[in-house]
Amino acid sequence: MTRAPSRRHHVLAFLVAVAVGLTACSGGGGKHVKRSRGLVTLELKAGTVSVESAGPPVTLADSARDQIVTTVDRYVNEASLKPIETRKPAGDLSALFTADALARISGPDRAVLVDEQLPEPTGGVTARASPIDLVGLADGNGAVVLVSARVTIDIGAKSARGRFRVQRLGDLVLAPDAGGWRIFGYDVGVNRTGAGLEPTAKKAKT
Amino acid sequence: MSGRPRRRRAVVTAVLAPPLCTALVLALLTAAWLAGIRIPIASGSTWFEVTKVGQVHFADEPNQPVFFLALGNDGRRGETVTRGDAIHVIGVNPALHAATILDIPRDTGAEIPGHGIDKINAANAYGGLKLEAQTVGNLVGVRIPYAITTNFDGFIGMVDEVGGVTVNVPTAMNDSYSGAVFQPGLQHMNGEMALAFSRDRHDFATGDIKRTENQGLVILSALAQLRQQNTGAVGTLKLLAILGRHVQMEGVGLVDLYRLGRLGLGIDPANVRNVVTPVESGVGTRLALGAGAQGLFADFADDGVLQTH
Numbered sequence: 039m040t041r042a043p044s045r046r047h048h049v050l051a052f053l054v055a056v057a058v059g060l061t062a063c064s065g066g067g068g069k070h071v072k073r074s075r076g077l078v079t080l081e082l083k084a085g086t087v088s089v090e091s092a093g094p095p096v097t098l099a100d101s102a103r104d105q106i107v108t109t110v111d112r113y114v115n116e117a118s119l120k121p122i123e124t125r126k127p128a129g130d131l132s133a134l135f136t137a138d139a140l141a142r143i144s145g146p147d148r149a150v151l152v153d154e155q156l157p158e159p160t161g162g163v164t165a166r167a168s169p170i171d172l173v174g175l176a177d178g179n180g181a182v183v184l185v186s187a188r189v190t191i192d193i194g195a196k197s198a199r200g201r202f203r204v205q206r207l208g209d210l211v212l213a214p215d216a217g218g219w220r221i222f223g224y225d226v227g228v229n230r231t232g233a234g235l236e237p238t239a240k241k242a243k244t
Numbered sequence: 245m246s247g248r249p250r251r252r253r254a255v256v257t258a259v260l261a262p263p264l265c266t267a268l269v270l271a272l273l274t275a276a277w278l279a280g281i282r283i284p285i286a287s288g289s290t291w292f293e294v295t296k297v298g299q300v301h302f303a304d305e306p307n308q309p310v311f312f313l314a315l316g317n318d319g320r321r322g323e324t325v326t327r328g329d330a331i332h333v334i335g336v337n338p339a340l341h342a343a344t345i346l347d348i349p350r351d352t353g354a355e356i357p358g359h360g361i362d363k364i365n366a367a368n369a370y371g372g373l374k375l376e377a378q379t380v381g382n383l384v385g386v387r388i389p390y391a392i393t394t395n396f397d398g399f400i401g402m403v404d405e406v407g408g409v410t411v412n413v414p415t416a417m418n419d420s421y422s423g424a425v426f427q428p429g430l431q432h433m434n435g436e437m438a439l440a441f442s443r444d445r446h447d448f449a450t451g452d453i454k455r456t457e458n459q460g461l462v463i464l465s466a467l468a469q470l471r472q473q474n475t476g477a478v479g480t481l482k483l484l485a486i487l488g489r490h491v492q493m494e495g496v497g498l499v500d501l502y503r504l505g506r507l508g509l510g511i512d513p514a515n516v517r518n519v520v521t522p523v524e525s526g527v528g529t530r531l532a533l534g535a536g537a538q539g540l541f542a543d544f545a546d547d548g549v550l551q552t553h
Contacts, residue, residue: 090481092488092498175481177498178488184502186477209477213499222499223506225477243477244506 077123078163080191082111085169093178102182103172106212106219109134110170110187113210113221118153119165122195122204125158135221136213142244150228150242153204157197157234166192184222185212200233208241289490291398291405296495297377298389307339309548310507311384313377313391316399316442316459317368329365330442330459331376333384335548336507342515342549343508345463346384346540347456349523353530354383363530368393385545390496390504398490399442400435403466405486406473408434411441411465414458419444438462453520460518468513480505517550 084107089096113134121128131152132140143151168190175184191206208226212219225243297313316330331348350365356379359370367379373391381388394402403409410432417424423436424444433441442462448454470483480502488498521540526532536553543550 090485092485173478173481175484175488175498175502183498184481186481188478211477211481211502223477223502243510244503 078119078165079115080111080119080165080167082107082114082167083169085171085188087172087174089174089176089182091176091180093176094180096174096176096180096182098172098174098182098185102185102219106172106185106187107170109212109219109221110189110210114167114189114191117151118191118204118206119163119193121152121154122156122193123159123163125156127154128152133220136215139221139223139244147224147242147244149238150226150240151224153193153228153230156204156230157195157199157202159195159197162194162196162201164194183213185219186210187212189226194232197234202230202232202235205229289397289401290492291402291487291490292392292394293373293492293494294496294501295373295377295391295393295493296389296500297374297391298381298387309335309337309546310390311335311381311386311388311548312504313373313380313388314463315368315373315376315391315393317393317395330456331365331380332456332460332463333380333386333388333544335386335544336511337548338507338510340515340547340549341511343511343517344544344548344550345460345516345518346544347460347518347520348380348383349452349456349521349531351452351529351531352383352521352523353526353532354379357382361530384541390500396439399439401490402487403433403435403438405490406466406470408432409438409462409466409469411438411462413441414461415447417441417444417447419446421446453523457518457520460520464513464516464518467508467516471509471513477506480509519544519550519553 084103087098087103089098113131116134117128117131120126131143135143148154168188171188173186173188174182175186176182186209188209189206191204193204195202206226206228208224210221210226211223213222215222223244225241227239227241230238312334314330314332314334329350331350333346333348334343335346336343348364350363352364353361354364354367356362356364356367356370357375359366362370364379364383365376368376373393377388377391410430413426413428413431415428417426419425419440422440422443422445424440424447426437426441431437431441442459443455444458445451445455473479484498484501484505487501491501493501519540522534522537523531524534540550540553543552
């Protein structure tokens with residue numbers, strides 16, 4: 039299964055790295071980190087919010103915005119940060135994804151969306167995230183049916199072999215589901231580099 | 245590539261590989277451009293209709309092929325009963341990231357459920373999109389869950405809204421009936437011009453067959469253009485907001501269109517074939533399926549992609 043990184047992968051890796059670096063370090067971004075029971079967790083916040091409407095002008099309700107941010111926050115922590123820190127497989131993500139999306143991330147897309155089987159961190163875990171910019175789509179009746187959430191995450195850690203880094207950039211698309219908002223689709227790239235890792239740059243979209 | 249007798253005309257591949265996709269939405273929508281069918285009133289002028297005509301939903305089996313009917317009808321403002329003059333079945337294979345536009349000449353004879361054998365485009369007049377999709381699906385041997393249709397006004401509005409479409413015109417055209425006057429080569433067309441290009445059949449020895457192929461070419465060109473302009477999730481949402489003002493949906497919603505759009509965007513236009521169903525003289529003005537048609541259908545139906553044609 040191991041393949042030499044192609045030129046395309048190098049380009050993707052470069053683009054993800056540059057984009058994450060620029061975005062995460064730009065104004066309004068920065069660290070949203072807190073420690074909980076010894077683990078580092080990210081505390082994501084909403085950035086700009088807008089709605090493209092096929093009907094009358096619409097704004098995204100604060101409650102919906104907060105639910106969306108909560109879902110994305112849980113995804114980042116449960117599917118990325120926690121598996122990196124604990125080196126255990128991600129837990130049950132069914133509350134965060136729609137059934138279709140969950141089926142997809144049980145397949146090849148999992149390697150892009152979930153950070154598992156990375157080197158065991160010995161300390162120095164850092165995490166940065168930009169505020170999540172939200173763009174909604176409203177139907178002709180003014181109901182917001184989809185929302186795209188731009189994620190820009192940069193996680194670093196030290197392992198016995200040195201430091202490694204995981205950068206993730208892209209859009210999660212969320213839809214109302216079961217009384218909340220769940221991840222319905224995605225267009226995300228991930229770049230993993232550093233000691234003990236084969237450089238990987240992968241992208242998944244639905 | 246053109247000019248062969250109808251009876252021998254087999255698969256015609258579009259000169260351009262331009263595109264499929266900016267979204268199936270595009271695929272669907274754009275495809276819908278071609279024809280034109282009834283145009284009800286939505287939040288703005290209605291450019292096209294998207295109808296769920298079957299039970300299959302491609303999201304249920306993401307790696308299975310999915311088939312769409314793109315129908316351009318001959319409806320003009322105020323007309324309620326129309327015929328499907330541009331008939332295209334689009335097969336998309338998400339796993340292979342490839343697709344096929346199968347063009348069906350409108351005069352092809354087919355069994356229309358409940359109405360006997362007639363020209364395939366009559367199904368739309370008899371029973372609307374669902375009957376047309378059923379008829380086409382039976383002929384080709386595929387299950388069609390979604391259909392998109394547009395009429396003349398809708399087609400023009402859609403093309404103009406996206407800033408026109410650039411088409412590589414295969415041969416010179418000068419037709420007073422359709423208004424198509426083009427030199428060969430790349431031509432940027434507004435809605436009126438694209439409609440004229442899509443309607444011209446008098447400039448070709450093979451008449452409607454060449455016209456049908458040209459319609460597929462417009463779909464491909466439009467899809468390629470849309471894909472270039474708008475490839476991300478946010479871009480798709482913005483496009484849907486525009487299109488959503490001009491679509492009438494039955495059994496589907498914007499979320500379905502998003503899925504379809506993303507499906508189309510995932511396919512490189514270079515991996516899309518545009519093929520005309522071979523036909524030959526039949527009874528009266530009806531055309532019969534030509535040699536190789538059944539083999540073409542079988543090749544198309546198994547996975548939406550042509551391997552042997």
